[in-house]
Amino acid sequence: MRRGGASVLLRAKRAFEVWSPGKENRLAGYVDKAMRDVARWSEQGLITDEAAAAIRADLASRRSGYGLPHIFALLGAILLVLSVLTFVAANWDEIPRLARVAMLAGLLIASYAAAVRLFLTGHDIFGQTAVLVGSGVYGGSIMLVSQMYHIYGNPADAVLAWALGTTLAAAAFRAPAVWVMAFAIFCLWSAGTTAESNEVHWIFPLVVAAMAALAWWIHFTGARHLVALALTAWVVSLPIVHGASFFPYQTLTIGLCVGAIGAAAMLLAGDGEGFVERNAPIAMLYGYVIAFCGLFNMQFFEHDVPLEKFVMLAAATLVLSLAVLAVGRLRGRGMALSVAYLGFSIELVGIYFKTFGTLLNTSIFFFTSGVMVIALAWFGMRLRKRGVLAGDFS
Amino acid sequence: MTRAAPLPRWWILVAGLLVATVQLAVPGSIIAGRIALLSAGHEITLKTVPVDPRDLFRGDYVILNFAISRVELADVPHPDTIDELDEIFVIISPQDDDWAVSSLSEAMPDTMPPGAQVLRADVDYLSGEGANRTARLRYGVESYFVPEGTGRDLEKLVRDKALSVIVAVGPGGRAAIKGLVIDGERIYDEPLL
Structure with a gap:
């Protein structure tokens, strides 16, 4: 890419390409299976070598960016987040509270510094992993603070603050993995609110709609099943929560x-x-x-x-x-x-x-x-x- | 997962700063609010009895139960429209060596009897019928988080001793736990940070 010489028009076009919806990827399983089929057809002489190469190129362009190292990194990040959350819950008084607050703040800053560095060097998926850890630490710090001050409050409020902050991170870094985390926390929030008030949580479908819009904006097509699943669970729970009177x-x-x-x-x-x-x-x-x-x-x-x-x-x-x-x-x-x-x-x-x-x-x-x-x-x-x-x- | 063009470099930096700032500011603002309340508020001491459950994210805690948590509506002046989940102002006065509810009000009262305090509470639930209803109030100081495994110890400790909680009360009636008192001795002061 040429540096410096790009006209305003080119810049605008690039900006548009960054923010507009583009092609999405199929699951790795489909691409791999299609690759095997193409190899077989090519061997049997059903398609020419040029056609086979063209089909392979198209398939490769649709291959998911997630390799095994990425998947392992994401799963490792989830384990780290759970470690932070349980550390907070242990309320271990060998480490003074102020030191625990400082630890979490340091971890949060380190996570986002790592995320910025990874995104800048083109390692987007590892960058997402770091954002995931950062948002998990953010949730842990909210819980730590409300534990420190014995805030009874409404536990669901703390979870909502966590979900909103995580959504901001998912949007800012356009990170599908973080979107999934934010969505899961919203579901946890809704379940908690419903259990507490014993009334139908009418806001939940709106939240799901907003999250669906965000998923579309960051080109995360895998969100469709999660969105549908959450709405299904909500509708099915309607008569249980509301009685048959609706x-x-x-x-x-x-x-x-x-x-x-x-x-x-x-x-x-x-x-x-x-x-x-x-x-x-x-x-x-x-x-x-x-x-x-x-x-x-x-x-x-x-x-x-x-x-x-x-x-x-x-x-x-x-x-x-x-x-x-x-x-x-x-x-x-x-x-x-x-x-x-x-x-x-x-x-x-x-x-x-x-x-x-x-x-x-x-x-x-x-x-x-x-x-x-x-x-x-x-x-x-x-x-x-x-x-x-x-x-x-x- | 997306095959869109990569994020612009300037935006990655902005995103990192923005998200980290917001995610630090949210817990930070809770801390600031609590410090203000704990250092500027009035102090009252409430007698209590703890029980010992566990929170999903915050670990072990003891639930604190106060004399002012339960109000027989027949005994005190209260708004007729009182309902579950309402926010309500509770005027409490010293009684023996504890506090008792003297009235409930929808708005912050202008004048108060000498020695009285006002606390903001949520109506957790109402039980009973008509004039004989009982209101369960929640002041936001009903949980005390303790290191893992020590909830039972605290419970045992107070089985034959009197436990009280020192509560800081802000000007708007908001309450926060400031310390614990066992048998008249202030055993634990919550640090500001």
């Missing part, structure tokens, strides 16, 4: 709406990598999980469920799982498939143990649904023979 079948309704929108978007969208293509499968997957939890609660945890209602709910759960399986298979989404299989299996085990009044009734239910699912399989084969599904339903 609105009837709240978990089921929310799950069905989100899942249906996701499934429809998956079926309508193409194979590209736009916003819809990337997020619709997540909406379907977690919508299904939420709806499944709602149905499962209504079948197995509510008291005195009438037999007809139980049979209906069980059938609905199986149909829902099959629908998710079908969409997941049609659009080649392995994760949706696995989760739908899991849901289907859990439901079967649940029915088997609860039984529909008598074992004979249960047997009739299994027989009827078995015949219907096999009929579906036969119907699918017919469609395939006529070429309607063109191999998708294979």
